[in-house]
Amino acid sequence: MKFDLNAIRNIVGESGVLVGTDASSRQEQIWSSKHVDAQAIVRPRTTQEVSSLLAYCYEHNQPVVVHGGLTGMVYGATTRSCDIALSTERMQSVESVDPINRSMTVQAGVKLQEVQENAAVNGLMFTLDLGARGSCTIGGNISTNAGGNQVIRYGMTRDMILGLEVVLADGTMVTSMNDMIKNNAGYDLKQLFIGTEGTLGIITRAVLRLREQPLSSECAMLAVNKFDHLPAILKTIDQRLGGTLTSFEVMWHDFYSFITEFKDHPPPLPKDFSYYVLIEAKGGNIHHDRENVEGALASVVEAGLAEEVVIAQNQAQRDAFWAIRDAVEKTVIDQPMYVFDVSLKIGSMEAYVDEVKRRLQAKFEPCYVFTFGHLGDGNIHFNIHAGKDPSLKHAVDECVYEPLRKINGSISAEHGIGHEKKEFLSVSRSTTEVQVMRTLKQALDPKGILNPGLIFDP
């Protein structure tokens, strides 16, 4: 049997299939100029269409790569000319919001920002938040188990998903649209699909957990000179803010001093400290919450843990603080720039960052390293320039990843593995662990047609 695009047109309609320049004029990911190379981009509208499409592809051994918002950082949406791309761009229905149950039912192609806005108009909040909110899709967030700015309080995407609908490689529809906080009636199947980058099934719909909108929001920045003061500050603030802390971000001096050179990012604190902590707290009482933040910050200053502190007095100041943390694109001083996303125990962090910088500086000249991240979650990001020769990427990777091996760190805190990091998977996962992953892949996608080659090789 020959694979036939007309058969696919019969499933998704004429306009559901893009070929030729309609397909190849599209970018492969939103931060790259590389264009899509694939047999076709197929755009189903419903779970039933995804099911029929996969049943057909399974029968014809046709590999399928899922496209969401294309904001991934690990080349998870890269296609080969033999693949078809399955885009969720026509699956953008917000099906329902249930304010009493505090849940929302959506199709996979809905943008994160639209989810947030639909929650907000119902007086509720969807607690996933990250820079790509205007482009990324909830299906992509779920399949990569996205992290973001509020993990310390609300967890990863996994923790915000009540139910899922998934289509398996052979077209089987697994509808597990649970809308309850608790359900121990058998295996919690959604866990299989969250964070597995589309390799075990394609997510088509989800039930999302919503939370109450906070009534107060406090934001502050602290300057700190010693690394080992950071976990002590985290501990004090987390305890004294009693459940309201939503973010504990840290910018290293290299990042903060560079960003605040730009005129549109004036420094809220002097530029001569080693670390800058951005905290945010969301609570239910505007007066008490402000006093709590003031009290907690005063106590860390009195204890000699922080050098200087500034509290945002209004929304504009809050936005300005966050804009510094979020101005990651300013660090693109040249191409190529390499971005990293690792996690490790806070107690191992200072020595690790020193070692990475030492390794990089010994090897590359010039070398620029920008360090920042969700430190409250143990998550560090590096943006690294190591010269113009793109063939050096692998040597840069080694400088960042290899030191994680002996301290049981993760080569991916929140971005996933994709094609980009699979060569280094052994830093963070044992042969046995990868073997169990293969067992699952084999059980659910025995022909290996779904996102082939992502995370690990067959």
Added chain:
Amino acid sequence: MKFDLNAIRNIVGESGVLVGTDASSRQEQIWSSKHVDAQAIVRPRTTQEVSSLLAYCYEHNQPVVVHGGLTGMVYGATTRSCDIALSTERMQSVESVDPINRSMTVQAGVKLQEVQENAAVNGLMFTLDLGARGSCTIGGNISTNAGGNQVIRYGMTRDMILGLEVVLADGTMVTSMNDMIKNNAGYDLKQLFIGTEGTLGIITRAVLRLREQPLSSECAMLAVNKFDHLPAILKTIDQRLGGTLTSFEVMWHDFYSFITEFKDHPPPLPKDFSYYVLIEAKGGNIHHDRENVEGALASVVEAGLAEEVVIAQNQAQRDAFWAIRDAVEKTVIDQPMYVFDVSLKIGSMEAYVDEVKRRLQAKFEPCYVFTFGHLGDGNIHFNIHAGKDPSLKHAVDECVYEPLRKINGSISAEHGIGHEKKEFLSVSRSTTEVQVMRTLKQALDPKGILNPGLIFDP
């Protein structure tokens, strides 16, 4: 090859194997007088011993049933005379506590209360809490994804587990002792084993996430007359307490009025209301948190949502409020008593409870129904007396479970399925979902030697 207890003695030592009356004198579960019927109770001390034992059992097609604290509610530890019971009672080592990383590493047989105490002496908190804390083991909590009293804030056991070590049916050791909040380096394998009742692997060790000890604790009880005021109260309190709310328990009139007849449980509020809400909040500022609770309660009274309110003024009063909610054993007015654990959307709850009671009362005389539960989590418990004939159990089950079918409720919110509920699994899970569960079981335990027949039949 014949299965040989001496081979097992070689693995776990002479004292590691109990047979004859040493085994049969033990109870099968702590709330039953039924005794263990099995070839032997085997008590390994280490993961390596569990691995060798399972490799041997796998080779000899020997079924194995895991025994933790034996506090389960769904007959998950029941053995047949052909089984061996693998008890974790000699795996009780708290291996380490890391106060900076806020994590603890334990063997599976450690009691929940010991976990809580080890966290507390380090100024931290393990956030799982339930009545059986003095007997249940952390391995059992993980394998059943236990819920308990603080789910609304901290989630189920799943949300408190950073890493796991598991032995597969064939003896393969899968060591995934992650100690980070974030790790997206490949599939999150621990999710496979949490809540699957030991059917996919045997948990031997775990890394637990700890939280900061709260600095304040507030407890209050509210009397409410209309069911639809309950979600409105939950919404108001959850929002105004801004992240500090840890419990939102509800006792129906049948439960509250019965318990407070006992002299050791004097009623803090008059007994003529329909519902009694027990709330608890834990925060970081003793004065603000008290004021917040007072303010939130005043607003629900002013809004006409609650009839009366009382705030615990000290620890003794707090304990007395909780003692009423926890006095579940008082409802054993005769044997047999049937206990139920279901979850559903709050919006469906009033009609559901009415329907269950109507069905029961139409069928059984006399009939006593005690209703209470973790309402903030959508979780209702029933304790039901329906006469002395134990053969009526199935008819009682039908009264409780069948009405869940049309409202997508769960026949098990937090206790699991075990042997007890599997006949009703189709109320909450589709044929396709059960088929995916079977696919996983087949992939990881192809001979079906681990906890055979739990949750679903092969």
